[in-house]
Amino acid sequence: MRNLRSLLSRQDDRLPYLTGHFPPHEKDAAVLEAAGLGFQYDGTTALEQISFKLHPGERVAVVGPNGAGKSTLFKIIAGILKPSSGQVEVYGHEPGGHICIAYVPQRNQVDWNFPVSVADVVMMGRVGKIGMLRWPRARDWQAVHRALEVVQMGEMAGRQISELSGGQQQRVFIARALAQEAELMLMDEPLTGLDMTTQEEIFYILDALRDQGVTVLVAMHDLKVAAERFDRVMLLNHRLLGLGSPEDVFTPAILQQAYGSHLRLIDTNKGMMVLEDTCCEEGDHHHD
Amino acid sequence: MIEWLLEPWHYAFMLRALLGTTLVGIVCAVVGSYIVLRGMSFLGDALAHAILPGVAVGYLVGGSAQDALFWGALGAALLSAFGIGAISRGTKIKEDTAIGVIFAGMFALGIALVSTVRNYAGDLAHFLFGDVLAIRTADLWRIGGLGIVVILIVFLLYKEFLVLSFDPVLAATLRIPAKGLNYALLVLIALTIVISLQAVGVALMVAMLTTPAATAYLLTRRLPVMMALAAVLSVLAGLVGLYVSYYLGIASGAAIVLTATFFFALTWGIKAWRKN
Numbered sequence: 036m037r038n039l040r041s042l043l044s045r046q047d048d049r050l051p052y053l054t055g056h057f058p059p060h061e062k063d064a065a066v067l068e069a070a071g072l073g074f075q076y077d078g079t080t081a082l083e084q085i086s087f088k089l090h091p092g093e094r095v096a097v098v099g100p101n102g103a104g105k106s107t108l109f110k111i112i113a114g115i116l117k118p119s120s121g122q123v124e125v126y127g128h129e130p131g132g133h134i135c136i137a138y139v140p141q142r143n144q145v146d147w148n149f150p151v152s153v154a155d156v157v158m159m160g161r162v163g164k165i166g167m168l169r170w171p172r173a174r175d176w177q178a179v180h181r182a183l184e185v186v187q188m189g190e191m192a193g194r195q196i197s198e199l200s201g202g203q204q205q206r207v208f209i210a211r212a213l214a215q216e217a218e219l220m221l222m223d224e225p226l227t228g229l230d231m232t233t234q235e236e237i238f239y240i241l242d243a244l245r246d247q248g249v250t251v252l253v254a255m256h257d258l259k260v261a262a263e264r265f266d267r268v269m270l271l272n273h274r275l276l277g278l279g280s281p282e283d284v285f286t287p288a289i290l291q292q293a294y295g296s297h298l299r300l301i302d303t304n305k306g307m308m309v310l311e312d313t314c315c316e317e318g319d320h321h322h323d
Numbered sequence: 324m325i326e327w328l329l330e331p332w333h334y335a336f337m338l339r340a341l342l343g344t345t346l347v348g349i350v351c352a353v354v355g356s357y358i359v360l361r362g363m364s365f366l367g368d369a370l371a372h373a374i375l376p377g378v379a380v381g382y383l384v385g386g387s388a389q390d391a392l393f394w395g396a397l398g399a400a401l402l403s404a405f406g407i408g409a410i411s412r413g414t415k416i417k418e419d420t421a422i423g424v425i426f427a428g429m430f431a432l433g434i435a436l437v438s439t440v441r442n443y444a445g446d447l448a449h450f451l452f453g454d455v456l457a458i459r460t461a462d463l464w465r466i467g468g469l470g471i472v473v474i475l476i477v478f479l480l481y482k483e484f485l486v487l488s489f490d491p492v493l494a495a496t497l498r499i500p501a502k503g504l505n506y507a508l509l510v511l512i513a514l515t516i517v518i519s520l521q522a523v524g525v526a527l528m529v530a531m532l533t534t535p536a537a538t539a540y541l542l543t544r545r546l547p548v549m550m551a552l553a554a555v556l557s558v559l560a561g562l563v564g565l566y567v568s569y570y571l572g573i574a575s576g577a578a579i580v581l582t583a584t585f586f587f588a589l590t591w592g593i594k595a596w597r598k599n
Contacts (some may be wrong), residue, residue, distance in 0.1 A: 115495040150546045163497035168479045195544035
């Protein structure tokens with residue numbers, strides 16, 4: 036993983052690292068602003084009164100019990116679902132006009148037997164840029180290969196996606212988001228099912244992305260990792276229960292509000308440790 | 324042996340049949356690859372059956388004039404495709420239920436219409452199972468022309484169809500017009516079915532759409548290769564099927580489909596055997 040940082044931080048390779056264009060957006064404007072978001076379906080309320088702002092380059096963990104509405108929130112931000120109330124603005128616009136948001140799906144929602152290679156999947160990220168009725172040009176393939184190099188998957192470009200390990204699968208989808216020239220990445224449980232070493236590799240890439248000003252929102256279950264590796268944490272259970280530094284948000288009172296009985300509180304001599312979402316790591320997310 | 328191999332092709336109708344199955348096979352293989360990957364076989368089968376009333380109306384209006392049959396079939400296919408979409412979106416009825424209802428209803432309407440004709444059994448069998456040996460030069464031109472149109476559209480929309488099939492969520496974030504493209508795919512399937520009608524008929528159509536593509540899916544890991552391989556298998560099945568039909572006196576459509584099925588069984592068997 037050594038040359039990754041240098042690859043990403045070359046001055047001429049600033050974001051979007053792949054084509055040399057600078058993002059058209061202002062430097063310190065909020066990347067994302069959600070105001071009073073609500074989402075109802077079939078009479079159930081998935082989300083209500085969600086308001087927050089994200090700043091360029093920050094890494095935010097989104098935690099909350101299963102069915103808390105994490106995926107729903109991501110899909111609204113990505114413009115896939117329309118909120119029932121409230122609005123989202125990405126760089127001051129409705130998400131509909133933007134393709135600079137990438138949604139990185141949960142690995143279990145991908146058909147890994149689909150007959151495509153690693154490079155094919157990453158190229159899908161460029162489909163919006165290439166435009167209808169056209170085939171990828173040389174510079175699109177260049178972008179694909181550079182994105183794969185960034186995630187250290189350059190040599191796997193020709194492999195069929197079913198041959199990949201869990202960590203490699205995740206990296207391919209990050210590469211796809213890079214090829215899309217995403218400035219905001221929404222990652223749906225990228226760490227679920229990965230061992231510690233592989234999680235470290237993902238964080239190495241995430242660190243490099245942060246250096247490049249890419250804003251990353253990660254839905255996850257592990258509160259400990261959330262507390263240790265993220266700038267801010269967002270605690271969600273249909274409502275936004277807290278958004279801020281882990282110390283401010285992961286207080287017993289707020290956590291209790293989110294998890295109720297699904298939470299394990301550990302009293303240590305240094306103070307209260309609250310670090311377990313005992314709810315199903317690999318559980319089903321149909322309601323999410 | 325050579326004489327045995329060449330003998331069928333002394334007949335112009337056999338040559339036309341071969342050209343017909345080749346063209347149909349290629350188009351079915353390409354469109355069928357999407358059907359296999361997206362799990363739309365039932366829809367393909369239903370659309371094939373649902374064109375029967377259109378064919379019947381075309382037949383009643385224009386006799387065996389192929390133009391009337393063609394437009395009737397295309398109209399019925401599109402009507403069914405949009406009908407299925409409307410029912411499954413507008414109510415709580417699931418898509419496969421909507422497909423079942425429309426499929427059976429349209430098929431029954433087709434049989435009812437055909438049954439008003441005197442030569443009922445013969446005509447119905449013709450539509451159900453096709454008769455590639457009766458294919459005419461004008462039919463070949465139409466199959467070839469429309470086949471090129473279908474393949475050209477698949478070529479132009481290749482990456483959009485790919486994204487839509489693999490990851491609809493990505494398609495949504497990239498602002499790819501999913502609804503329009505899904506309808507475009509339905510229209511392509513309908514066109515493919517209509518041009519294949521003469522070769523395999525309504526009842527065996529789904530085999531041409533799925534069997535070669537499914538066989539190719541077992542053999543390769545890349546979509547373009549899958550399409551090409553499916554086309555080769557499909558053309559080969561047409562060739563072998565016509566020999567079988569010629570020498571054993573078996574209905575041509577059935578012989579072609581049986582050959583394609585044999586290819587699939589062989590591939591599947593070898594794959595399963597190698598695994599153990």
